[in-house]
Amino acid sequence: MRVTAKSDYALRALIEMASREGGSAGSAVSAEELGRAQGIPHGFLQAILADLRKAGIVTSQRGPAGGWRLARRADEVSVADVARAVDGPLVSVHGLRPEAVTYNEHAEVLQHVWIAARDSLREVLEQVSIGQLADRALPEEVTVRTAREEAWQSH
Template structure:
């Protein structure tokens, strides 16, 4: 799986929002500065997140962006889907919509298994857990093995 720049930037911006103790909105300029995200790109990402109901925009002097719901109810999967679409797609289609002929039919099972594996990680991690730096044991246990850190 390739994590897009959009997903990475979206997650970083949301973590920044979730770490704010006062819950007040934060400007896109400040988010961009703190996380080194280009402003124009960030504005487009925030618009995607707003359409998905993840963030709210507040206008005015004290305006900016804030989470639309508690950070512990927003998963990494929610964010990726909001800015990039389905977790797994095969030439633009969801795995269950792909069809193959003959001996290649087994490929569909691989794509669906990959999606399930991604869900097992991305749906278990919330923005709040990321902001707190406290990942669930089911996630941290996956990084305990040295092989997890090795490129293949």
């Protein structure tokens, strides 16, 4: 998996919203303010917020007290939800979902690798919520993985 700028920015904007709201549907925050707080280019952030609105993750309000807020509780939105909303499927092969890819008999085992990779990503990304990120309290299953020295080494 390659984490795109879109996913990273979307998550940072949502963490910022949740931190300000205390995890509930609090007051709206402007895109300008979100962008400033997280160092996200305004035009890019607007497009990301539009994708998140389409996915039902955020809602917007016009007017002097307008801005953006979470459409659901922060603990109901996973990192996987956000990644899918802005970038599509967690794992794709030539733009297809792993189960839709076909290979000849010599390479068909490769499909199993892609499906296993997706399953592994889901194990982490679906259990971490925006609320947990805003509270800086990751699930134990995630902290156990990051406690391993090998996890921090690039290969």
